[in-house]
Amino acid sequence: MDYLILVNRFEPLPEGYGEKLKLRTVQGKLFETQTAIMLETMLDDALDDGIRIRVISGYRSDDYQQMLREREISSNMGLGMDYLSAVRKTDKTLAPVGCSEHGTGLAADLCTCESDDVEPEFHRTAAGKWLCKRSSEYGFILRYPRFKEHITGIDYEPWHYRYVGRGAAKLISESGICLEEFLHFYSDKYTQC
Ligand SMILES: [Zn+2]
Structure with missing residues (x-):
């Protein structure tokens, strides 16, 4: 499984990708197995800190x-x-x-329990702040950050998290780069961590 797969409008998912995916549910939504395990662990740990996070979107078929x-x-x-x-x-x-990154099974849209849709101000909520600070420990990154729209091609999405593995997530979040920049500069050193 390539957890550093890049999927955007220039790099579509490889043919037949979805058929090979092994999926597992978290809060009724489907995710690639390892992503699901790490997401579940992250949400449980957030709950231990008194933060409830809702999963609103995971894997999407074409x-x-x-x-x-x-x-x-x-x-x-x-x-x-x-x-x-x-x-x-x-x-x-x-x-x-x-x-769509949601076709990889590695992406999750998350929100607070008071909502059932994505929240443009999610980063200002306790749940959004907790994720910003802690998600890389579980291998997740904020995939479409502010000020990187010209590189990702997607507007700022404080709710969209992407599993890339812990090593890559740590470097990406600490250096403030986005996945495209990471792959350009570092991917050969950080394959599957
Ligand atoms: Zn999303």
């Missing part, structure tokens, strides 16, 4: 991603946008089919 995009595009068009503008706006938060 069909499900397609459905989410169609729904978002038509909702944007309902706000008066033409088709192309609606697609462009959707692209900022929902990747094209085959290009």
Whole structure:
């Protein structure tokens, strides 16, 4: 399993990737097995600190991603946008089919227990702050940080965490770089840790 796999609009998931994935659930959502184990441990430890974190999204099949995009595009068009503008706006938060990190089984959207959807101000909540500080201990990174939008191509998402393994997560969070920069500079030294 390649925990450092890069998936974005330029690098879609390899053909047949989803068929080989071994999945396991956390709070009713599916994740790659090792990711699920580490996510569960992280959420249990947060709970020990009095922080409840809800999992709202995990693995998404291509069909499900397609459905989410169609729904978002038509909702944007309902706000008066033409088709192309609606697609462009959707692209900022929902990747094209085959290009979403949620297709890897390594990504989790998390929120507070008071919510059942992503929260743009999640980083200001106790849960968001706990994750920012501690998630790398469990091998997770904040995948789409602020001020890296020009590199990741995705708007700041304080709720989207990605499993990369502990060694890589520690280096990424301590140096303030994003996954694309890490892979460019360090990936041959930090393979599977
Ligand atoms: Zn996400």
